Amino acid sequence: MINVGIVGGxxxxxxxxxxxxxxxxxxxxxxxxxxxxxxxxxxxxxPNLARTLDICFSVLDLSQxxxxxxxxxxxxxxxxxxLAPKLLNSGIKVIDLSADFRIRDxxxxxxxxxxxxxxxxxxxxxxxGLPEFNDERIRExxxxxxxxxxxxxxxxxxxxxxxxxxxxTKDIIVNASSGVSGAGRTASLTNIYTEVGDNYKAYAxxxxxxxxxxxxxxxxxxxxxxxxTFVPHLLPINRGIHATIFVNLTDLDLNLHDLYTTAFxxxxxxxxxxxxxxxxxxxxxxxxxxQIGLHRPFGGRKAIILVVIDNLIKGAxxxxxxxxxxxxxxxxxxxxxxxxxxx
Numbered sequence: 001m002i003n004v005g006i007v008g009g010x011x012x013x014x015x016x017x018x019x020x021x022x023x024x025x026x027x028x029x030x031x032x033x034x035x036x037x038x039x040x041x042x043x044x045x046x047p048n049l050a051r052t053l054d055i056c057f058s059v060l061d062l063s064q065x066x067x068x069x070x071x072x073x074x075x076x077x078x079x080x081x082x083l084a085p086k087l088l089n090s091g092i093k094v095i096d097l098s099a100d101f102r103i104r105d106x107x108x109x110x111x112x113x114x115x116x117x118x119x120x121x122x123x124x125x126x127x128x129g130l131p132e133f134n135d136e137r138i139r140e141x142x143x144x145x146x147x148x149x150x151x152x153x154x155x156x157x158x159x160x161x162x163x164x165x166x167x168x169t170k171d172i173i174v175n176a177s178s179g180v181s182g183a184g185r186t187a188s189l190t191n192i193y194t195e196v197g198d199n200y201k202a203y204a205x206x207x208x209x210x211x212x213x214x215x216x217x218x219x220x221x222x223x224x225x226x227x228x229t230f231v232p233h234l235l236p237i238n239r240g241i242h243a244t245i246f247v248n249l250t251d252l253d254l255n256l257h258d259l260y261t262t263a264f265x266x267x268x269x270x271x272x273x274x275x276x277x278x279x280x281x282x283x284x285x286x287x288x289x290x291q292i293g294l295h296r297p298f299g300g301r302k303a304i305i306l307v308v309i310d311n312l313i314k315g316a317x318x319x320x321x322x323x324x325x326x327x328x329x330x331x332x333x334x335x336x337x338x339x340x341x342x343x
Contacts, residue, residue, distance in 0.1 A: 002328055003030050005068035007083065008075035010034035010057060011185045013097060015046050017072060017317040022052045024321065024335030026328070029053060030068060033060045066090045070327070072320055073098055081119040084143065088122070093327055094143045095320050101126035101145035102213050112209050129323040130155060131332065132267045133221060138326045146323065147217070149315025150176050150210045150232060153243040155217045156270060156290050157307040160263035161247065162222035167303070168248040169226045172218070176243040177233040179281070182311045202233045239312055240281030245305040249296075256294050256303060264292075268333050269314065269322070279308040282343070286310060288318030288336040310340075 004021060006014055009032035021027050032042060034057035042057060043050025058064065062083070065071050070093040073080035080096040087094050103109040106120045117123075127141035128134055130152065138144060147155070154174055161167045177200075183191050190196075211230050218226040235242070249256075257275045264270040270290045273279055279291035293306035309315050318336055325334045 002027050002070060002324070003068045004028065005031040005033075005065045005071040007033050007060065007065070007071060007073045008079065009042075010037045010045055011074060012181045012312055013184075013316045014074040015049075016312045017074060017097075017320065018042065018046070018049055018053060020313075020317060020321055020335055022049065026330055026334060029055070031055075031058060031061075031064045033058055033065075035059070062086060066092060068092055070095060070324060072096075072324075073100075074317070077113050078115055078118075081117060081122070084122060085119055088125075088142055093141075095129070095146060095323055095327075096126075096144065097146045097316055097320055099148065099209065099213070101143065102128065102147065103216060105212075105216075108212050112212060128217065128220070129319060130217070131319070131322050131326060132156060132264070132270060133159060133217075135326055135332075138323050139329070141323075141327060144320070144323045144327070146316065146320050148210045148213055149178065149182060149241055149309070149311035150208070150230075150243070151213045151217055152315050152319065153241050153290070153307045153309050154214050154228075154230070154245065155221065156309075157243055157245045157292060157305045158218060158247070159221055160260050161249075161303075161305075162218060163263065164259060165222065165224070166249055166251040166254050166259075168250060169218075169222060169224050171248055172226065172228045173246040174214075174228060174230045174243060175233065175246075176230065176241060177235045178241050178311055179235050179237040179239040181239045182241075182315075196234065196236050199236055200233065202231055205231045208232050235281075237281065239310055240285060241307075241309050241311045241315060242279075242281055243305075243307040245307065247303050247305070248301050249303050252301060256296060260292060260294060269336070279306050281308050281310075283340055284308050284310050284314070285340045285342075286313065287338055287340045288314045288322065289340070290314050
């Protein structure tokens with residue numbers, strides 16, 4: 001049995017992590033911290049967990065976390081980098097769902113996040129937690145930097161084309177839309193119902209924090225320089241990401257569908273739809289699955305790749321558990337096989 005701790009477990013990502021872990025056959029959740037909900041029963045904050053997890057949120061206590069085999073961080077940036085060194089020195093594996101260890105260039109990270117990084121020595125040791133690309137390194141890792149939700153959808157959508165080098169890497173355009181839960185559980189004016197409902201908008205068009213992570217990931221996959229135009233949008237839905245990716249092919253004889261089905265044939269959480277089909281966010285809601293649709297208008301040079309994931313599951317908590325399974329030599333799908341609920 002794997003003893004699990006969660007730091008910052010009262011947000012949406014933490015709640016989904018708990019929901020998935022309590023059904024995992026090889027996991028025992030032993031400690032869940034929250035500054036705002038300390039000493040409150042988890043079931044009082046999230047009643048859907050009341051009958052399955054009879055413990056309270058606690059204040060952060062390093063000695064408690066050191067009793068765990070693995071600790072998940074579902075915290076804002078800047079938190080995990082202060083605690084991860086102590087946990088790693090105690091022989092505890094760390095899976096970080098924040099952005100603290102995703103970007104290898106410290107100066108780039110500090111520029112985008114506006115604070116000084118406090119554990120730069122750990123950056124070279126952190127393994128990027130995209131299992132469909134990095135599974136062998138994840139198996140040997142002690143520190144995982146889980147990808148962001150937008151970068152997950154974009155990298156999965158482009159992975160086969162980047163590997164075979166049949167696209168123009170200097171002209172990639174991504175229009176990606178996320179549900180409101182991507183902004184977290186903290187209340188803000190821009191995320192209340194009357195602002196979000198019956199509305200659709202772009203934001204951060206001049207630069208989003210996920211952009212350097214996207215560029216770094218695509219360069220790692222392709223081994224070449226990559227230029228990406230990335231515009232995020234806010235959807236008036238609770239959860240889900242829909243990414244529309246536009247690329248120019250360099251091989252007009254390429255069988256796009258065969259390329260993608262072959263690339264993901266042994267990847268249990270990625271489904272390639274029949275050519276011409278359109279994935280929908282509800283197809284993956286509440287699941288760790290990713291669906292990809294492929295289009296070539298008029299059979300020409302332009303390819304349009306449509307990707308849907310649940311931002312809280314495959315874009316966060318589910319992918320983190322997928323990494324944990326690999327790290328502890330468990331089946332990759334363990335605890336993650338629930339399918340989406342429709343309607």
